[in-house]
Amino acid sequence: MPTKAEIKAAKKPIKSKVRTGDKVIIIAGKDKGQIGIVAALSPKERKAIVIQENPENPEQPIPLNAVTKHRKAKYQGQQSARIRMPAPLDLSNLMVIDPASDQPSRIGRREEKGKLVRYAKKSGKTIVDKPNISKEK
DSSP, X not given: OOOHHHHHHXXXXXXXXXXXXXXEEXXXXXXXXXXXXXXXXETTTTEEEEEEOOSSOTTSOEESSEEEEEEOOOSTTXXXXXXXXXXXXXXXXXXXXXXXTSSEEOEEEEEETTEEEEEETTTOOBOOSSOOOOOOO
């Protein structure tokens, strides 16, 4: 039978100040100083996968904090390969880039028009969660 603390923890959503699609800078680790975009987020483990846009091939982004996996050929005629895969980063090693000044900033929450929104503490500007990107045909 679960305890009261376990029930309470299960009901309470995990809040993260970093969201998928945010432009972030890595502040610690082997890729310190690199700027990228959060591709995937795991708030329960407090981890994020960060990728960087590739100017040469936009369809294949560059993974940050990448690790090399060696894949052995399974059958004759197949090539063995070294594959670069993104490794998750801890959220404490990331800072969101302020959209107004393009500088790293801490993130806060405040209530605007009855909704809780994120804002950059450096400039005080509200951070838009999902920008509207219109695709032209």
